[in-house]
Amino acid sequence: AFHEITKAAVLEALANPRQVDERLTEAQVVRRIDDRWVAFYVAKALAELEGRPLPVATGRVQAPALNWIVERYVQRDKYMHVYVSVELQPAKVRLSLELPKELNRKLCRAAFQGAPATVISVSEFDQEENPAPPFTTDELLQAAAFSLKMSVAETMRTAQELFEAGLITYHRTSSTHVSATGMLLAKTFIEGKWPAELASLYQPRGWGPEGAHEAIRPTRPMGEEELKNAIEEGLIKLPFELRWSHYALYSLVFKRFIQSQMAPAKVKKQKFAVEIMPNWNRGPVTSEGEITVEIAQEGWTKLANPKVHARFAAGDKESCRVTGCRRGTEPGKGILSEGSLVALMKKKGIGRPSTYASTVERLKRHGYVISSGKLNYLIPTERGIKLDDSLRTAFPDLVSDESTRRLVQLMDGVESGSYDYQEVLKKIHAEVMASVGQAKAILAGRGNASPTSSGA
Numbered sequence: 146a147f148h149e150i151t152k153a154a155v156l157e158a159l160a161n162p163r164q165v166d167e168r169l170t171e172a173q174v175v176r177r178i179d180d181r182w183v184a185f186y187v188a189k190a191l192a193e194l195e196g197r198p199l200p201v202a203t204g205r206v207q208a209p210a211l212n213w214i215v216e217r218y219v220q221r222d223k224y225m226h227v228y229v230s231v232e233l234q235p236a237k238v239r240l241s242l243e244l245p246k247e248l249n250r251k252l253c254r255a256a257f258q259g260a261p262a263t264v265i266s267v268s269e270f271d272q273e274e275n276p277a278p279p280f281t282t283d284e285l286l287q288a289a290a291f292s293l294k295m296s297v298a299e300t301m302r303t304a305q306e307l308f309e310a311g312l313i314t315y316h317r318t319s320s321t322h323v324s325a326t327g328m329l330l331a332k333t334f335i336e337g338k339w340p341a342e343l344a345s346l347y348q349p350r351g352w353g354p355e356g357a358h359e360a361i362r363p364t365r366p367m368g369e370e371e372l373k374n375a376i377e378e379g380l381i382k383l384p385f386e387l388r389w390s391h392y393a394l395y396s397l398v399f400k401r402f403i404q405s406q407m408a409p410a411k412v413k414k415q416k417f418a419v420e421i422m423p424n425w426n427r428g429p430v431t432s433e434g435e436i437t438v439e440i441a442q443e444g445w446t447k448l449a450n451p452k453v454h455a456r457f458a459a460g461d462k463e464s465c466r467v468t469g470c471r472r473g474t475e476p477g478k479g480i481l482s483e484g485s486l487v488a489l490m491k492k493k494g495i496g497r498p499s500t501y502a503s504t505v506e507r508l509k510r511h512g513y514v515i516s517s518g519k520l521n522y523l524i525p526t527e528r529g530i531k532l533d534d535s536l537r538t539a540f541p542d543l544v545s546d547e548s549t550r551r552l553v554q555l556m557d558g559v560e561s562g563s564y565d566y567q568e569v570l571k572k573i574h575a576e577v578m579a580s581v582g583q584a585k586a587i588l589a590g591r592g593n594a595s596p597t598s599s600g601a
Contacts, residue, residue: 149364150311171566172559179552179573180204186581187540191588205552206496206504208536208544213489214514215525215533217481224478238454240419240432253470256423262465264457265431267417269438274412276404276445278321278352279360282498283491285316285398290484293393294519297483301502303390304361310383311364312372313398317498318358319491323351323405327362331406334366339447346447348408362402369396403448410444412437417457421467483521494550539584543577 184204248256280288289300304316314327328349336343352360367375369392375381415438420431436454440446473479481489483505490496496504505523508514513529516522525533536544552573558564 149314150308151364154364168560168562172556175556175559175566175569175573176552178570182574182577183543186577187536187543187584190539190581190584191535193585205544205549206490206500207507208533208540209493209495209546209549210486210490210504211508211513211525211529211533212537212544214481214486214508214523215530217479218523218525219530220478221474221480224475238434238436240434242421242430242432244430250470256425257421257467257470260421260423260467261462262419262421262467264459264461264465265418265420267415267457267459269413269415269456271441272412272414273409274444274446275409276407277401278350279323279327279362279402279405280398281319281321281360282317283319283487283501285361286487286501287484288397288401289394290482290487290521292397293390294521295390295394296505296516296521297487297502298506299390300394303394306385307391307395307398310385310387312383312395313364314360314362315358316361318356318361319498320356320358321353321360322355323349323362323402324355324359327359327402328406330363330366331403334368334403335407337366342443342447346407346444348444349406352405360402360405361398363395363399368399368403400448404445407448408444410440410446411442412446413439413441415454415456419465480522480524483516483523486523493546494553495546535588539587540580543580543584 244253285304286297286300289295290297293300295303301316304313307313308316328351332343332347332349335347339346365372365381372381372395373392376383376387414435416433416435418431418433420429422429436457437451438454438456440451440453486505487501490501490504508523508529509516512526513532514523514525517524542548555564555569555573559566559569
């Protein structure tokens, strides 16, 4: 399969042409026609009752995504908790304490700021840590959002340019598979950087099964600095000048891939408990934490350089103090960011690598959500909340998570030859028309409370 834009890959593809896979083509026809039927008929039904231009973002993927964004935003206070930041010298570690919700920020600071703390117990253990697999599209979007503060649109645009420049493999993929060419590339880099440690550091892995595309990886055994030098010296000529975002994303892809082909690392961990005495009459509170205190045997950590903390001692009071207090939501319960929305889409099987970024951008472009903050948190607008309400009320089955998953299963069946694509389309059309008929009755009965819209 053709995964990269390099001279060797192009010559191999030309020497081994393949027939067009009719089943894949038919599955794509099903997806595109279904998307248009759902978007058009749902929008038309809502517009007829509202008497306004057609609303948008009513497709199989956009509708569930909008619903998740709205639900997380509306329910954010339900999962709000208070967290206290505890600074343990000589290392700084943030510990989370679940405290009463009525403890607002002002009361929190009054109770905890500068409160004394004591390390009451410590224990140490050995652990082997394996590297993560190379990036898939969803993992890359999440990592770039978190570490580079890049939006999903910027990440996909930058990755597209890196691919077109021949610097990385195809970036729209759900596969973690690494080809023999990729493994050899990693070996070449590791051997060149740590020649005496090749045997202990290099551990090739194919990771997942081979699919339509390979994992996202570099096409040359060059890190960011080596790439910069090669370009400056004229050894590599590109069709455009690389920006900071290109180098930053390339480095992210490169390091993740090389680490995926390196040996596990053996580390020493320390688990500890801290007791805090807040300025209140409720008594002390405790929290536990875990830190890495030593790299006992290098592996993928040789390239990652993880943070290693100084050890804590039981009974230590002098070096413990509370430095901050904040409110936040439970993990996995807060307002969705662009990156966490992509992770949720992948988890629930909604959308594909080629549609993750475009789904977010359509919701933003049509005024249903806005991005806020460095992590691009997604805040629904009034228009988005109203549209989601109408969709959930009138089309609960047609735009649900389960409905979209069923469609993906039907498409997989067409790809494998289990289903005839024309019969699948007939079934889909019947379901869409039945849902539209029921929706018109529901919306008419509730007083035409449809969303406002100004069209696409």
